[in-house]
Amino acid sequence: MDIIRDDQIDPAPLAGKRIAIIGYGNQGRAQARNLHDGGHDVVIGLRDGSESAARVEADGLFHAAPQDAVEGAALTMMLLPDEVMTGAYGAIEDALPRGSALGFSHGLAVHFGFIRPRDDLDVVMVAPKGPGTALRQLYTEGKGMIGLWAVEQDATGRARDIALAYGQAIGCARAGLIASTFAEECEADLFNEQAVVWGGVPALLEAGFDTLIEAGYSEELALFECVSELKLLADLIEARGIAGMREAISNTAELGAVLGGPKMVDDTVRQKMRDILEHVRSGEFAEALRREEAEAYPLLRKARAEARASKVETVRQRIEKL
Template identity: 45%
Template sequence: MSVTMYYEEDVATPALAGKKCCVVGYGSQGHAHAQNLRDSGLDVIIGVRHGKSFDKAKEDGFEVYEVAEAVAKADVIMVLAPDEIQADLYASEIAPNLKSGSAIGFAHGFNVHFGYIKVPEDVDVFMVAPKGPGHLVRRTYTEGFGVPALFVSHQNATGHAREIAMSWAKGVGCARVGIIETTFKEETEEDLFGEQNVLMGGVTHLIQAGFEVLTEEGYAPELAYFEVCHEMKLIVDLIYEGGFTKMRQSCSNTAEFGDFVTGPRIITDEVKENMRAALKDIQSGKFAQDFVDDYKAGFPRLKAYRKEAAQLPIEIIGAELRKAMPFTQAGDDDAFKIYQ
């Protein structure tokens, strides 16, 4: 199924002009949306609880309020707090202060799609989901371009929800490179699937398995790290720039032949069936409920997973090797630490 890409020239209606925009949260996505919108000439305030993010937003020159007060002042609200706290935050501080005819947006459909947040029928609901982490949304904007995004008009109470979504996407710089219209269902399920099966779960466990096979067969862990982990970025950069074709053209014939011969032995039909099972857990809401239950219990599973992962040999040897590669630590890491 083909989709339409929209660009800045396609956003004809200045739907945010004269409106007060509120960004709830000032983390990775929050600081990027807020600063980009302000630089695009829009009126932006921040809603966030007192703490480091509150202080950082004030330092960056914004009017900053507790969430309830900020929502009450705003015409358009973008919720960029972590997924796991959004439902409680919405119930306690956002919902009581939403005005009829206002608009509320999200950068991920998790809570709306799975029913943890239910918005009154007299309020517009939209989404703008940049396809990149917040520090890149900000950095690329300052460099004159942006990251692509998905946008959704989910609930069109005023008749202007779609224009508001497109204007928000333009304001944060995403329409410079292209925005695609979708639904909360499609964005949420595809996003969770991609994270779990390929971008994070798939890649990290593939790297880990490769490292373990090499070291268990007696190869030096330092060499194994460089081979299956460090070089991953170089390969992915080539795919990013020109797809599989450029990556294969940039590698040796030996590597390309091995790609075609061995890849299907690793990523088998059984792996695809496991992916389908994971997708079903996402579609049914099972994964969402497991995540929410773990959050409400204090994240015992997530904390255990993090502890176990930190003790992996590949993480330990990688940390040592990266000390001699300061270029891997430069730039964006500093922004990430500030805006977590």
């Protein structure tokens, strides 16, 4: 794996050039503030009546309507929810300077055809591997967050240099930039979100909690055992890896883990993971995301209400009050 760091990158492709950031949410705000602190000319593109305008101003940055923000920009970063990119790109397409670059922090919108960028544009990705709050925090501490970079369309021959210069400007190259592709970043990211960390793990925690309660254990104990220990596990894995984590726990816990883990993740579960990966790669998930947005998020609204009303959340709130 090729990791590129600050000292291998020429900042010139973006030095003194305007960068437009469309959207001022999780990634938009963090990336824009890092760029601003680094002396870049940054303009934020916000939709009409945007509630983020006050925050942009409080942060000491400038904002404009998206089609005005991209005027004269060498690079326009699309930092909005992936499912609204079609409309957002449509609003700026005619205003994007010829031969400029269009950038993303996730490959989905381009890989699954939500956006078909004009032929004269360089199309690049710099995807920090974590939330904007952490990207910003690390930057202010003089550190950086690992990021993936990729080029989907190299219209000018400069796309690679622009992607790397951007990764440097937002601080990712302090930690390292890893080469990828829009397809690889997007598919692996969606797979993880669904099958592993954000989909699989919480479902497993809740199923464990339900199993203990069903068997008559107290709700508080079930929560402590099956949900609250996750942070300990995450910290250990981050610090020592999976093998090191195993060595750091008691022999009792280690033997339990060695015997229990493979029973939980058996061939059926591995097949379900392959099915989820196929669902991602075929574009079915992207289509579901597009439908969800078009219908005003019926599944997400229902799931959020159910999660708020769930037993595990009720118990968590009760314990928090104590």
